[in-house]
Structure formats: structure tokens, C-alpha cells
Amino acid sequence: MGNEHFDQVAESWDDDPEKVARAREIALAVLANVPVRPQARVLDYGAGTGLVTQALLPHVGPVTLADSSPGMRAVLQRKVVDGGLPADARVWDLDLELQTAPPGRFDLIVCALVMHHVRAxxxxxEGLVGMLDPGGxxxxxxLDAEDGSFHAHRHDFDxxxxxxxxxxxxxxxxxxxxxxxVSDCTTVVKEGTTYPVFLAVGRRPEQD
Incomplete structure (x- = not known):
């Protein structure tokens, strides 16, 4: 699936209080399940407008936000300028289905409602695990497995x-x-249907 949809909704994404609340719930679940150090280097892959990262900011170190949507990256860059994200936050144009993982290692990588869009x-x-430091x-x-109704309105969903x-x-x-x-995390309510969201947590071994 292309980026056109996300480019179109990027500017208004944060106007939805449910999206903001869900990002906060995901961040809280991460913090409850991972012993995050204050200096932890974080990559938010498929970051969107960076809501999950913003909720994590008081608890982590330097942040990198990656998204393949130009519209989403424009919002991220504006947040860096406006102070919604740290001045040293890095914004990457990255799609690991098409690109090799860039150099750089992270202690924590977060993907929020991203992987169901990934084909490969x-x-x-492989790219994400390769960017984790040992012990990261x-x-x-x-989303938990669903009947296809979640994206029934999207003709281009694959x-x-x-x-x-x-x-x-x-x-x-x-x-x-x-x-x-893998544990319960939050939910998405869409057109009257509640879709459960899990949090899967895995650690790269200290020695591969």
C-alpha cells in the first residue's frame, strides 16, 4: 500500500483525541513491559506524527522517528521546529521493505499499528532486529487477527x-x-466495532 492515504490525513491526524489517547496507552504499555533507561536510544518505526514518541519522551534519551510518508515526515519536522519533539530528534525517510537498514543502533524500537501494513x-x-543493540x-x-473489516473501506489495502x-x-x-x-495493550473502535490491540515484546540476545 502506498503513502497517499497517510499523506492526506497527516495534517489532521493529531486532531483525533482517540488517536492521541491510543498512542499514550501504547507508550504506557511499553514502559510497563520494558525496563527503559533514561538514556535509551529510541527508534519509532512508522512513527506517523510521532505521538507514541512524544508520550515516551520523559522516560528516554535521543529519539529517531522514521516514516515513509512525506506528509507524516513534514508534520514530524514541524514538531521538531515547534518544540513538540526535541531539537536533536532525527526524522528518517525509511521503508525497510525497500531499503536496507541504515547504520545506527538503538536500545528500544517501537512500531505502533505499523506491521499490519507491511507485506514483507x-x-x-530482519532490518529492525539488525538495528537493535545486543540486549535491545x-x-x-x-491488531489481533480480524475478519478484514478493519480496512474494508480501503481499496488499496494489501x-x-x-x-x-x-x-x-x-x-x-x-x-x-x-x-x-505478547500481552493486551489497547483497542481501536471503528464504526461501532472494537478491535483489540496487543503489544509484542522481544529482546535481541546479548550475544548473537
């Missing part, structure tokens, strides 16, 4: 209809992570 899941996970943690918040938690845990282990735990 194994490729993206990958956190994926995403991703996943959520994930089976056990299958995803196995995929994360195959990608090189250990101590994988």
Missing part, C-alpha cells in the same frame, strides 16, 4: 488482517529475538 514482514523484522528490545503494538499472537511470537523468535511476550 520477515524483511522488515523491539516492541510491536498491532497488508495483514491483524495477527495471530502465537504465530507472531514465533515469527519474532525466528527473526532472532528472545523472551518474546
Amino acid at each position: 514482514l520477515d524483511t522488515v523484522l 528490545v523491539l516492541c510491536i503494538a498491532d 497488508g495483514h488482517h491483524g495477527f495471530d499472537r502465537g504465530e507472531l511470537a514465533g515469527t519474532l523468535e525466528q527473526a532472532g529475538l528472545e523472551h518474546v511476550v
